Amino acid sequence: MDVRYVESFVTTVDCGSIAEAARRLDMTSAAVAARLKALEQGLGAQLVQRSGRSVRLTAAGLNILNSARVMLREARDLRALANEKVSLGELRLGTFVSALTTVLPPVLRHLYEKHPNLSVSVVSNASTELCRMVASGDTGNDWNVVMATALLAMLPPAAVVILMQRWFVKGLVDTEK
Known part of the structure; x- marks a missing residue:
């Protein structure tokens, strides 16, 4: 599982829209949407429900959101350790x-x-x-x-x-x- 896809999911949820997540991640909306779709396919569940310009968590998305945040923190800490930086x-x-x-x-x-x-x-x-x-x-x-x-x-x-x-x-x- 690509951590960047998880980051796109969490950022989209935090922002409430794919467009705003794309701005924060310095990506296009289409690229963020593609990452979300790939993550959903990889997990076999729809994580967000798109409604116009906004998104809402599905039950599956809500179930994994905390674990996704933990995964991102752990990945950041792992990068810091690998580069001998103090986290x-x-x-x-x-x-x-x-x-x-x-x-x-x-x-x-x-x-x-x-x-x-x-x-x-x-x-x-x-x-x-x-x-x-x-x-x-x-x-x-x-x-x-x-x-x-x-x-x-x-x-x-x-x-x-x-x-x-x-x-x-x-x-x-x-x-x-």
């Missing part, structure tokens, strides 16, 4: 739609300047949906949740300690609560 893991951010163009760009620019090998994934949604994802465990296991004004971050436990120490020193953590 920083993945920073998963949840943010309001309005923060995508205001709060998030300077945060990501700073992160990439300091940690160019860090993998970052961003989900934008309403705050109620982000909270539902955290409460239902859709964020993954063994991750701590850190909330700032317009960002929600899911971090490995060790990263939370470091982040909270830095925020405390800079006065970004409110110790009154």
Whole structure:
């Protein structure tokens, strides 16, 4: 199974459309659609249902989505190990739609300047949906949740300690609560 096809599937689901996934992957919509079709044929199940310009997960797609995300993280970590790079893991951010163009760009620019090998994934949604994802465990296991004004971050436990120490020193953590 080609990991790039799995990446196309996950990106399409995250974007909600093949066209937007194609933009994010720097591909044509036809190439992303072909990858999805090949993945579906290889697995013997329809993973997404196309409806106009949007896509929705089928039951089979929903069943494999978490495993597909894990597969992508493992493949990224494997590449890092093979190239003798230290894997920083993945920073998963949840943010309001309005923060995508205001709060998030300077945060990501700073992160990439300091940690160019860090993998970052961003989900934008309403705050109620982000909270539902955290409460239902859709964020993954063994991750701590850190909330700032317009960002929600899911971090490995060790990263939370470091982040909270830095925020405390800079006065970004409110110790009154």
